[in-house]
Amino acid sequence: MASRNPxxxxxxxxxxxxxxxxxxxxSDPVWADIGLARKVIPGVKEKMLLHAGPPIKxxxxxxxxxxxxxxxxxxxxxxRDEAEAEKLAKSGAITFVPNHHHNAAGPMAGIISPxxxxxxxxxxxxxxxxxxxxxxxxGKVLRYGAYSSEVIQRLVWMRDTLAVTLEATIRQIKKxxxxxxxxxxxxxxxxxxxxxxxxxxxxxALFLREITPYMMQSGLDKKTLIDSFNFMAQxxxxxxxxxxxxxxxxxxxxxxxxxxxxxxxxTRNGTDAGIWVxxxxxxxxxxxxxxxxxxxxxxxxxxxxxxxxxxxxITETAGYGGFAMAAAPGIVSWxxxxxxxxxxxxxxxxxxxxxxxxxxxxxxxxFQGTPxxxxxxxxxxxxxxxxxxxxxxxKEAGIGQVGAGMVSFPLEMFKEALKSYAQKYGL
Amino acid sequence: xxxxxxxxxxxxxAARELVSxxxxxxxxxxxxxxxSFYLKTVSGELVFVTNRPLxxxxxxxxxxxxxxxxxxxxxxxVQARPNEIHVGPEIRLDLSATSYYEDESILSKGLNxxxxxxxxxxxxxxxxxxxxxxxxxxxxxxxxxxxxxxxFLCDGVLPLLRSHAEERFREAAFGIIGLGSGFTPxxxxxxxxFLATHNSLANTVRRPPILLNFASLQQKTSxxxxxLFDYMQHQILDNQMRxxxxxxxxxxxxxxxxxxxxxxxxxxxxxxxxxxxTVLGLSLIRDxxxxxEETETTIRxxxxxxxDV
Numbered sequence: 001m002a003s004r005n006p007x008x009x010x011x012x013x014x015x016x017x018x019x020x021x022x023x024x025x026x027s028d029p030v031w032a033d034i035g036l037a038r039k040v041i042p043g044v045k046e047k048m049l050l051h052a053g054p055p056i057k058x059x060x061x062x063x064x065x066x067x068x069x070x071x072x073x074x075x076x077x078x079x080r081d082e083a084e085a086e087k088l089a090k091s092g093a094i095t096f097v098p099n100h101h102h103n104a105a106g107p108m109a110g111i112i113s114p115x116x117x118x119x120x121x122x123x124x125x126x127x128x129x130x131x132x133x134x135x136x137x138x139g140k141v142l143r144y145g146a147y148s149s150e151v152i153q154r155l156v157w158m159r160d161t162l163a164v165t166l167e168a169t170i171r172q173i174k175k176x177x178x179x180x181x182x183x184x185x186x187x188x189x190x191x192x193x194x195x196x197x198x199x200x201x202x203x204x205a206l207f208l209r210e211i212t213p214y215m216m217q218s219g220l221d222k223k224t225l226i227d228s229f230n231f232m233a234q235x236x237x238x239x240x241x242x243x244x245x246x247x248x249x250x251x252x253x254x255x256x257x258x259x260x261x262x263x264x265x266x267t268r269n270g271t272d273a274g275i276w277v278x279x280x281x282x283x284x285x286x287x288x289x290x291x292x293x294x295x296x297x298x299x300x301x302x303x304x305x306x307x308x309x310x311x312x313x314i315t316e317t318a319g320y321g322g323f324a325m326a327a328a329p330g331i332v333s334w335x336x337x338x339x340x341x342x343x344x345x346x347x348x349x350x351x352x353x354x355x356x357x358x359x360x361x362x363x364x365x366x367f368q369g370t371p372x373x374x375x376x377x378x379x380x381x382x383x384x385x386x387x388x389x390x391x392x393x394x395k396e397a398g399i400g401q402v403g404a405g406m407v408s409f410p411l412e413m414f415k416e417a418l419k420s421y422a423q424k425y426g427l
Numbered sequence: 428x429x430x431x432x433x434x435x436x437x438x439x440x441a442a443r444e445l446v447s448x449x450x451x452x453x454x455x456x457x458x459x460x461x462x463s464f465y466l467k468t469v470s471g472e473l474v475f476v477t478n479r480p481l482x483x484x485x486x487x488x489x490x491x492x493x494x495x496x497x498x499x500x501x502x503x504x505v506q507a508r509p510n511e512i513h514v515g516p517e518i519r520l521d522l523s524a525t526s527y528y529e530d531e532s533i534l535s536k537g538l539n540x541x542x543x544x545x546x547x548x549x550x551x552x553x554x555x556x557x558x559x560x561x562x563x564x565x566x567x568x569x570x571x572x573x574x575x576x577x578x579f580l581c582d583g584v585l586p587l588l589r590s591h592a593e594e595r596f597r598e599a600a601f602g603i604i605g606l607g608s609g610f611t612p613x614x615x616x617x618x619x620x621f622l623a624t625h626n627s628l629a630n631t632v633r634r635p636p637i638l639l640n641f642a643s644l645q646q647k648t649s650x651x652x653x654x655l656f657d658y659m660q661h662q663i664l665d666n667q668m669r670x671x672x673x674x675x676x677x678x679x680x681x682x683x684x685x686x687x688x689x690x691x692x693x694x695x696x697x698x699x700x701x702x703x704x705t706v707l708g709l710s711l712i713r714d715x716x717x718x719x720e721e722t723e724t725t726i727r728x729x730x731x732x733x734x735d736v
Contacts, residue, residue, distance in 0.1 A: 010558050261558075381559040383692030415688040418555060419681065423547075426554030 052110025053269025062270030064145025067397030068109030071147030117163030197321030270309035294405015319372030483665035541678025548680030572607035620704025
């Protein structure tokens, strides 16, 4: 039974994984621009929708994903109503592509349509650009599959007012610096009770503190500024999407490193969960998406829940979010569980990660770094899979968010990935 | 306060030992962990009660995820009741909606011609074993069992390529029973994996199964470990081991690798130790079936050849 020198491979893995987590931690994402997706994301075209999770066709999409597709079609003017939108999607006229294929990440359904404004995040250290859409708030919103007129009107307002404000603001900021550095905000927010996945209260406040002086100097009219400010200030999830684009930048920096076993994408589309592994490039490994366990909004139960969806687990991929739950005891009132469980979850994630983060630290754990760099080998060896916190969408299109909770990724896709890894590097 | 835990599956041997319409004592708790415990039945069988999904003839699977070590105590009496099993004063296992697991193999059909194609899958498994954390397992050169296993492979396993080496194997095998550390010592796990595979496939290459005397086993290791080993050598297997061996027999390499990966997380190092034994068992049977001599290379690839240790 011939084999390459296995110790040699182990050494190569060690070097590659070390390099990957170093790049992940040293990545320096800044919010640098905002623009319509078709103008700023390379490869985005008319009649193309980017979506969360691994690749999926219309016929396998879950209710909330279909709802978001229909809503985006109405928003774009491709369809006048739900029926036309559904017919269009079924016809094959829309191209569906994962956000991750375009260095983008979107929460829940994660739909980014050509004329939606997106944040552009620039990694000052490694030069990569990553993208995310703007946050709409909670409840009846497109990313949870709602598409009523109020949802569409809000999206239009976000494009015509909020994005205009943010564009004017970033222009003002860039007169003085590269943009808004995101790593310091995440770092500080983790010491202020955020986990930076499902709790962005502190991060949103820190962000607004930083950009508001520039907003005020932007020259826009008072009403536009006040409306934009209030919209962002009243939404604790304002910074989620920038946090995700930042996490994407960090994980892109660690991606496509030969021999590397670090996971660089963890995501779900409401039907399948999927991962990328650095040393396996853009090969998807998927398994059925699990249904989260959580706390339900009034009137809803777990019977209403759709299997998990969203690219937001890019935060855990980069070493925060659910992996930093011990930093955010307050989050248990939102996602359920207990403070002890939040701490236990962070502790457990150390068992499957390569290192502790240099910059993201958890005061409650004696200022230890967060668990960083999910190591494919450790997941399969221990049988422990990444556990994240998440929003929960109704399983039917058009309804929206019904709760928030916790979910663990299925082990099967990690086993498939390690098999594929061993076939690639061992045979 | 009595806590009722719903059993979703009971294995055939566990059912035979513990299920009764009469109310009577059927066993005793001997070890407890956070989410599992072991029972010894009055007739001397071992039953594993767990909330994990692993199915086996000697297991009872429960739905509950709570920690039981506060409720179940070692030495608690186990009593059969109609549709229930009572464990100590506080736990009631509800069997009213349980399914039944019986270990069924497809091996009566013999080896599929595609069995010859599992070589690549075995190379993949060997590579996985070399790149994951194997600290304190038989693959760890600093572990207590490493050298002993290496000697056993040379003195006991490789001679099996030739016929009539079973007695020599037994002598070498007893040298590693009880060797190592842990709830089930590394030597027991590795040998168990080897014999589970070898004995399951032996008749397909016209070899006799090799069985070690239970009384002798008990003298060298703990009763629980001896019992678990005894089930393996008699091919009383859980569904993961069964899937692994059956997948190999039909030549489904992908399924073989995934089954191996499913076993790896067991215990502290048990999954790795069992996997090492199993891959060597498969390698040996493959050599015998195909007239090859690749087991030695497999041993070397795992870093277990005596000259290299």
